[in-house]
Amino acid sequence: MNNNFFEQLKKIRETIALSAxxxxxARDSIKRFVETYVPTGSVPSPFMQTTRYFLQPLQVAALxxxxxxxxxxxxxYAAQDALPxxxxxxxxxxxxxxxxxxxxxxxxxxxxxxxxxxxxxLEETAQLxxxxxxxxxxxxxxxxxxxxxxxxxxxxxxxxxxxxxVENLEVTTKLASELSARSSILEDIKTAKNTNGELTAIxxxxxxxxxxxxxxxxxxxxxxxxxxxxxxxxxxxxxFEEVTGQLALLDEKLATASATIANDLDxxxxxxxxxxTELETESKSDTETSAILAVxxxxxxxxxxxxxxEALSEETSTSVVxxxxxxxxxxxxxxxxxxxxxxxxxxxxxxEPTLTKKIIDQKAIIxxxxxxxxxxxxxxxxxxxxxxxxxxxxKAKEILTEIDLQASYQKNLDPILxxxxxxxxPTERGTDDVVADTNELSETVKEILPTLPEAAD
Amino acid sequence: xxESRQQQFLTxxxxxxDDIFRFCLVKxxxxxxxxxxxxxxxxxxxxxxxxxxxxxxxxxxxxxxARHKIIDWSRRKKADSLDTMxxxxxxxxxxxxxxxxxxxxxxxxxxxxxxxLPEKYRDVLQLRYVDDLSVQEIAEIVGDKxxxxxxxxxxxxxxLQALYLETxxx
Numbered sequence: 001m002n003n004n005f006f007e008q009l010k011k012i013r014e015t016i017a018l019s020a021x022x023x024x025x026a027r028d029s030i031k032r033f034v035e036t037y038v039p040t041g042s043v044p045s046p047f048m049q050t051t052r053y054f055l056q057p058l059q060v061a062a063l064x065x066x067x068x069x070x071x072x073x074x075x076x077y078a079a080q081d082a083l084p085x086x087x088x089x090x091x092x093x094x095x096x097x098x099x100x101x102x103x104x105x106x107x108x109x110x111x112x113x114x115x116x117x118x119x120x121x122l123e124e125t126a127q128l129x130x131x132x133x134x135x136x137x138x139x140x141x142x143x144x145x146x147x148x149x150x151x152x153x154x155x156x157x158x159x160x161x162x163x164x165x166v167e168n169l170e171v172t173t174k175l176a177s178e179l180s181a182r183s184s185i186l187e188d189i190k191t192a193k194n195t196n197g198e199l200t201a202i203x204x205x206x207x208x209x210x211x212x213x214x215x216x217x218x219x220x221x222x223x224x225x226x227x228x229x230x231x232x233x234x235x236x237x238x239x240f241e242e243v244t245g246q247l248a249l250l251d252e253k254l255a256t257a258s259a260t261i262a263n264d265l266d267x268x269x270x271x272x273x274x275x276x277t278e279l280e281t282e283s284k285s286d287t288e289t290s291a292i293l294a295v296x297x298x299x300x301x302x303x304x305x306x307x308x309x310e311a312l313s314e315e316t317s318t319s320v321v322x323x324x325x326x327x328x329x330x331x332x333x334x335x336x337x338x339x340x341x342x343x344x345x346x347x348x349x350x351x352e353p354t355l356t357k358k359i360i361d362q363k364a365i366i367x368x369x370x371x372x373x374x375x376x377x378x379x380x381x382x383x384x385x386x387x388x389x390x391x392x393x394x395k396a397k398e399i400l401t402e403i404d405l406q407a408s409y410q411k412n413l414d415p416i417l418x419x420x421x422x423x424x425x426p427t428e429r430g431t432d433d434v435v436a437d438t439n440e441l442s443e444t445v446k447e448i449l450p451t452l453p454e455a456a457d
Numbered sequence: 458x459x460e461s462r463q464q465q466f467l468t469x470x471x472x473x474x475d476d477i478f479r480f481c482l483v484k485x486x487x488x489x490x491x492x493x494x495x496x497x498x499x500x501x502x503x504x505x506x507x508x509x510x511x512x513x514x515x516x517x518x519x520x521x522x523a524r525h526k527i528i529d530w531s532r533r534k535k536a537d538s539l540d541t542m543x544x545x546x547x548x549x550x551x552x553x554x555x556x557x558x559x560x561x562x563x564x565x566x567x568x569x570x571x572x573x574l575p576e577k578y579r580d581v582l583q584l585r586y587v588d589d590l591s592v593q594e595i596a597e598i599v600g601d602k603x604x605x606x607x608x609x610x611x612x613x614x615x616x617l618q619a620l621y622l623e624t625x626x627x
Contacts, residue, residue: 006586009567009586009587012483012564012568012587013589016482017479018478018492026492026496026499030499034466037507039509043508046501
C-alpha cells in the first residue's frame with residue numbers, strides 16, 4: 001500500500017504542467033521584464049503584498065499611535081474587551097497585547113505570556129459561541145491568532161534545554177493543560193449550542209497543538225530523566241509540595257460545593273428516579289429480545305430451503321445483535337450514571353455531576369502519581385520523579401482550570417442545556433426504537449415465510 | 458556579469474516554472490490565476506536579484522515567494538467564496554488522452570484528499586512528496602525549524618494514509 005500511495009502522490013507531479021504555449025507566453029513576458037527592469041530606490045521585498053486588504057501589525061501600530069495621540073489613551077483602554085470581528089479587536093491583539101509581549105525578555109515569561117494570550121483567544125471563542133456570534137470570520141481570526149500564540153510559546157519553550165529542560169516541560173505542560181481544559185469546556189458549549197463548524201475548526205486546531213506538544217514533551221521528558229542532579233532533587237521536592245498544595249485545593253473545591261448540597265441532592269434524587277424507570281423499560285425490552293429469539297428458533301429447524309432460511313436467519317440474527325447491543329449500551333449508560341449518582345451523593349457534588357466525577361477521578365490519578373513520585377524520590381531517581389510530578393501537575397492544573405471555567409459558564413449554559421434536554425427527551429426513549437425494530441422484523445418474517453411453504457412445517 | 462545573472466535567472470525559469478505553476482495550481486485551482494501568480498513570482502524574484510541581492514537556493518526562494526503570493530491571494534479571495542471555487546475542481550488544461558484522463562482522475566482524488574488536511578500539513582506534504590523538496594528546503598520556505606517540519610510531515614502522512622485507506626478499502 002505504502003509504495004502505491006507515494007507513487008500516487010508523485011503522479012500529481014506528472015499530471016500538472018504548463019502547456020508549451022503557456023510556458024512560452026510567460027517566458028516572453030518575464031524576459032521582457034528582466035531586460036527592462038531598472039532597479040531604483042530600496043530593494044522591494046518579494047514577499048510584500050501587492051494589494052492590501054488587511055492592515056499589517058506594524059501599520060496597525062503606526063495608525064493607532066496616531067489615533068492615540070489624537071484621542072488620548074482611551075482607545076486602547078476601550079479595546080481591552082473587544083472581541084474578534086469587532087473594530088477594536090486588531091488594536092487589542094496587536095497593540096495592547098503586542099506592546100506587552102515586546103517588553104518581556106526571558107523565554108519563560110514570554111512563553112507564559114503567549115500561553116495567556118492563547119487562553120484568552122479560547123475564552124473569546126467561548127464568549128462568541130455563547131452569544132451565537134462565532135462566524136467564519138471570527139473563527140479564522142481566532143485560529144490564526146491561536147496558532148501564532150501557541151507556536152511562539154512552543155518556540156520559546158524549545159529554547160530551554162539542558163538544565164532548563166524542566167522549565168521547558170513546565171511551560172509546555174501549562175500550555176497543554178490550558179488547551180485541554182478549555183477545549184473540554186468548548187466541547188460542552190458545542191453540544192449545548194449545537195453550533196456549526198466554526199467551533200469544531202477551533203477545537204481541531206487546539207487538538208493539533210496538543211498532539212504536537214505530546215510529542216515534544218516525550219523528548220523533553222527523556223532529557224529530564226537523564227539529568228539526575230542535586231538541582232533536580234531540589235526541584236522535585238518543590239514540585240512535590242506544589243502538587244500537594246493543588247490537591248488540597250481540589251479537596252477545598254469539593255468541600256465548598258457541599259454548601260449547595262441540599263439543592264443537588266434533590267436533583268440527584270430525580271435523576272435516580274429516572275434511572276429506575278429506564279431500568280424497568282430495559283427489562284421490557286429484554287422480553288422483546290426473547291420474542292425475537294423465539295422467531296429465530298422457529299425459523300431455524302427448517303432445512304429444506306437452506307439458502308432462504310440462511311438469509312432469513314442471518315437477517316434475524318443481525319436484528320437480534322443490534323437490539324442486544326442497544327440494550328447493552330443502555331445498561332452500561334444506566335449503570336455508569338447510577339454509579340455516578342451514588343458517588344456524587346456521597347462526595348458532596350459541585351453543581352455539575354460529571355465534573356464532580358471528574359474531580360474525584362483526577363484526584364485519584366494525582367494521588368497515584370504523587371506516591372509514584374515519592375517512590376522515585378526515595379530511590380534517588382529525581383529526574384523520573386520530576387517527570388511524574390509534572391504529569392500530576394498537569395492533571396491538577398487541568399481540572400482546576402476546568403472547575404473555574406465551568407463555574408463561570410454554568411449560568412450561561414444551564415438554560416441552554418435545559419432547553420436542549422426537553423427537546424431531546426422523546427428521541428432518547430430507547431424502548432420505542434426496540435419496539436419499532438421488532439415490528440419491522442416481524443413484518444419481514446411475515447413477508448418471507450410464505451416463500452418457504454414446506455420448510456415452515 | 459549582469460548578462461550571466463539574467464541568463465542564470467532565465468535558466469531557473471526553464472527549470473522551475475512548471476514546479477512553481479503546479480504548486481500554485483494545486484492550491485489555487487484556477488489555471489489563469491495560477492499562471493499570473495507564477496509569473497509574478499518570477500518577476501518579484503528578479504527585482505530582488507536585480508538589486509544585487511544574492512539567493513542561495515533559487516528553487517526554495519521561488520517557492521517561498523509563491524507561497525506568500527498565494528497567501529495574499531487567498532486573503533483577497535475570502536470575500537468571494539473560496540469554497541465554491543475549490544468545489545469546481547482543478548483545471549488540468551486541455552490536452553487529453555484516455556490514459557491521461559485516468560491519471561488526472563487519480564491525481565484529482567489525491568488533491569481532494571490533501572484538501573481535507575489542515576493547511577500546515579497540506580503545505581509540507583505537497584512540498585515534500587509532490588514537489589520533491591528536501592526537509593531543509595521546506596523549513597526555509599515555510600519559515601519553521603527542520604524538526605517541526607519533520608514532525609509535520611510525519612503526522613501529515615499518518616493522517617493522509619488513514620484517509621487513503623478509508624477511501625480505498627470501501
